[in-house]
Amino acid sequence: MRYLGNKTKLVPFLLETVDRFQETPGVACDPFAGTASVSAALKEKGWQVHAGDLMASSYALQVARVQLDAHPRYPASLLPAAARNGKREIGYRALLEGLAELDDPRHGFISEHYTSDGAAGREHGRMYFSPENGRKIDRVRTRIERWTRGSSHSEAAAQLLIATLIEAADRVANTTGVYASFVKTMQPNALRPLELRPIEPTRRRKDAAACSAFRGPAARLLQSIGPVDLVYLDPPYNGRQYPAYYHIPELLALGWATPPEIRGKTGLIPDEAQRSDWCRKHRAPDALREVLEAADGRHILFSYNDEGHLDRAAIEGALRERGLPDTYEFHARPYRRYRSDANGPQRSYLRDDVREHLHYVRCA
Numbered sequence: 001m002r003y004l005g006n007k008t009k010l011v012p013f014l015l016e017t018v019d020r021f022q023e024t025p026g027v028a029c030d031p032f033a034g035t036a037s038v039s040a041a042l043k044e045k046g047w048q049v050h051a052g053d054l055m056a057s058s059y060a061l062q063v064a065r066v067q068l069d070a071h072p073r074y075p076a077s078l079l080p081a082a083a084r085n086g087k088r089e090i091g092y093r094a095l096l097e098g099l100a101e102l103d104d105p106r107h108g109f110i111s112e113h114y115t116s117d118g119a120a121g122r123e124h125g126r127m128y129f130s131p132e133n134g135r136k137i138d139r140v141r142t143r144i145e146r147w148t149r150g151s152s153h154s155e156a157a158a159q160l161l162i163a164t165l166i167e168a169a170d171r172v173a174n175t176t177g178v179y180a181s182f183v184k185t186m187q188p189n190a191l192r193p194l195e196l197r198p199i200e201p202t203r204r205r206k207d208a209a210a211c212s213a214f215r216g217p218a219a220r221l222l223q224s225i226g227p228v229d230l231v232y233l234d235p236p237y238n239g240r241q242y243p244a245y246y247h248i249p250e251l252l253a254l255g256w257a258t259p260p261e262i263r264g265k266t267g268l269i270p271d272e273a274q275r276s277d278w279c280r281k282h283r284a285p286d287a288l289r290e291v292l293e294a295a296d297g298r299h300i301l302f303s304y305n306d307e308g309h310l311d312r313a314a315i316e317g318a319l320r321e322r323g324l325p326d327t328y329e330f331h332a333r334p335y336r337r338y339r340s341d342a343n344g345p346q347r348s349y350l351r352d353d354v355r356e357h358l359h360y361v362r363c364a
């Protein structure tokens with residue numbers, strides 16, 4: 001998924017660094033997991049990973065990629081009676097095929113508020129999805145909602161469907177990659193029909209213990225899991241609050257059984273609980289202190305960006321204080337900036353390639 005700060009491209013570099021200080025995989029915690037790209041890569045290498053993030057959409061991706069070891073089975077009742085072929089249970093792929101066939105021309109929350117077909121969407125000129133895709137997203141999300149309202153659903157199986165829908169919607173979103181704005185004309189990707197592509201859960205190595213997913217503050221996850229071999233920290237580094245840039249994936253994760261109050265041109269949803277102190281320059285130093293206090297890792301790896309709120313010396317000082325000072329290492333990797341929008345009055349990108357900083361300290 002297109003995501004600010006997604007580390008997919010840096011994964012080889014991160015794994016290389018991890019390999020240098022610990023040869024055999026152990027237990028890791030990735031409490032700012034985002035798309036779960038790093039968590040999934042560590043799991044693939046044999047680590048037991050505890051992932052977490054403030055965002056509900058990240059939680060769905062963590063469950064899909066990290067917590068689950070295989071595709072679950074689903075009750076056929078997720079599909080309309082005519083599509084069940086007399087079966088009581090079906091596999092994930094068959095379910096996705098059935099969900100793709102659902103037909104219902106009525107508006108739902110997404111088509112009403114986030115496409116030009118709904119009265120509210122039209123009023124604000126919102127064009128996040130084509131009207132057809134908006135209705136398809138509604139139909140799938142409504143089916144999931146009906147199922148999860150019952151008592152006998154599996155939480156992980158539901159999260160896998162939500163993650164599948166979030167990724168499918170992201171591929172046809174009429175945006176330049178983040179949801180802070182939409183494009184005023186329909187882009188080619190937005191005109192393609194919504195496609196529910198299966199997500200492959202990451203295989204768990206034979207002798208590795210089960211991985212977990214968590215939705216909540218990093219410090220809380222770190223405190224609750226206790227000592228681990230590796231803590232990988234990848235917090236936000238600038239003022240862009242993730243809930244304002246990914247409010248639609250978040251809405252798809254949370255559902256609209258109780259319709260949220262939406263506001264503004266882009267239809268933001270209430271997001272106080274997901275706003276991060278890391279995105280506030282004056283609070284970032286305290287956020288760093290709090291997370292390092294909670295992090296009980298033999299090795300701590302901290303990813304940051306050279307244009308972030310915290311300067312390099314402050315991070316180095318905090319890590320040396322937290323761990324064995326002489327083990328501190330610093331690495332930098334240039335990478336091409338993920339540009340979701342062009343230079344403009346709000347933002348001026350001075351360089352296209354920025355440097356990702358990786359700080360390391362051993363604590364025991």
Ligand SMILES: C[S@@+](CC[C@H](N)C(=O)[O-])C[C@H]1O[C@@H](n2cnc3c(N)ncnc32)[C@H](O)[C@@H]1O
Nearest residue numbers: 005006007032033034035037053054217218276
């Ligand atoms: C740079 S992104 C992580 C990207 C991730 N490594 C990836 O590859 O996709 C930072 C993440 O931190 C999350 N976040 C911000 N403040 C947080 C906090 N206090 N606790 C947990 N997660 C937080 C954001 O929601 C966002 O997903």
